[in-house]
Amino acid sequence: MKVLNVQSAGRLAWIEAPSPQLSSAHGALVRPIASASCDLDRRLIAGITPFKPPFALGHECVAEVLQVGEAVLTVRRGDLVSVPWKIACGNCPQCLAGRATACTTVPRHAAYGVPAGGHWGGLFSEVVDVPFADAMLVPLPPGLNPLAVASASDNLTDAWVATSRPISTRENARVLVVGGTESLGVLAVQMAVAAGAGSVDYLDDNDYRRDLAVRSGGNVDLPTILDERYDVVVSATRDHQSLHRGLLALAPGGHCSCIGIIFDDPKIPLFGMYLRDVTLSVGLCNVRPHIPKVFDLVSSGRCDPLMVSPTVVSPDEATEALLDPLAKCIMVRECIT
Numbered sequence: 001m002k003v004l005n006v007q008s009a010g011r012l013a014w015i016e017a018p019s020p021q022l023s024s025a026h027g028a029l030v031r032p033i034a035s036a037s038c039d040l041d042r043r044l045i046a047g048i049t050p051f052k053p054p055f056a057l058g059h060e061c062v063a064e065v066l067q068v069g070e071a072v073l074t075v076r077r078g079d080l081v082s083v084p085w086k087i088a089c090g091n092c093p094q095c096l097a098g099r100a101t102a103c104t105t106v107p108r109h110a111a112y113g114v115p116a117g118g119h120w121g122g123l124f125s126e127v128v129d130v131p132f133a134d135a136m137l138v139p140l141p142p143g144l145n146p147l148a149v150a151s152a153s154d155n156l157t158d159a160w161v162a163t164s165r166p167i168s169t170r171e172n173a174r175v176l177v178v179g180g181t182e183s184l185g186v187l188a189v190q191m192a193v194a195a196g197a198g199s200v201d202y203l204d205d206n207d208y209r210r211d212l213a214v215r216s217g218g219n220v221d222l223p224t225i226l227d228e229r230y231d232v233v234v235s236a237t238r239d240h241q242s243l244h245r246g247l248l249a250l251a252p253g254g255h256c257s258c259i260g261i262i263f264d265d266p267k268i269p270l271f272g273m274y275l276r277d278v279t280l281s282v283g284l285c286n287v288r289p290h291i292p293k294v295f296d297l298v299s300s301g302r303c304d305p306l307m308v309s310p311t312v313v314s315p316d317e318a319t320e321a322l323l324d325p326l327a328k329c330i331m332v333r334e335c336i337t
């Protein structure tokens, strides 16, 4: 089978590899049919993360189920499923506490498409082993466009959790989204609107994303001074100064969700935050329990993830399209079951 591999920094190629076999009675083999690029992927390809090539790329997709182990109860051959980015058993104390990201049955940080806890394959590949099918896979409801939820594995659900959690405890929340990565900021604008925010402002100097943010219900005409204006800030940037500005834009009692992955140590305005009595949350998203809600939001038209994924490509075109610096892209292949 073919695997989309980051071969070396900046070099992406399809390589031949043995097809995976079912790893246990609880596992499934799936074939990704709509794979999306995560905002992290371009940096993984460029080799500017702690995770060094070679490795198989991809940790967002909808797949068709090819084969299931005899103990699998919730999916069967032919089902379309969302495949979460994180490998997790669903049964260890961490998983049962809702922290699949800290699953103790597999190496810490075991995931698709990022060699942080071993190599588990990538979700652009032709066939992928899912070791815990019932705990991980989420079947799509009938009629839901697989392309629209290709990113439910990570970015789309991350945007929902980062916005809806703090908005749900604040009436008419004034929200600021600090953009900067390809899709997360605009998705956060859509999700903040869907979560019932009172207002959603979007801060970004990129005209393409600003336009998408406006079309998503955000406002981009912001005052020069943002200090203490917002109940909720969603920071989807890697820029240290923008994060700093976002943190000081929090009103007393505010909450900042930091979802742009920053690998180094930015300066945090701790005393300014102390004086405002604010909360900063940062961490990997436990997507699995929230994916059905994200399916509902997409089905009902309350968010439009395809707006941030305008490029749909074949496997042959993917190696070039994935280098596009602006847009999230979706790679498709036909179903075979």
Ligand SMILES: [Zn+2]
Residues within 6 Å of the ligand: 038, 039, 040, 059, 085, 154, 155
């Ligand atoms: Zn990701």
Ligand SMILES: [Zn+2]
Residues within 6 Å of the ligand: 088, 089, 090, 091, 092, 093, 094, 095, 096, 100, 102, 103, 104, 105, 106
């Ligand atoms: Zn576990």
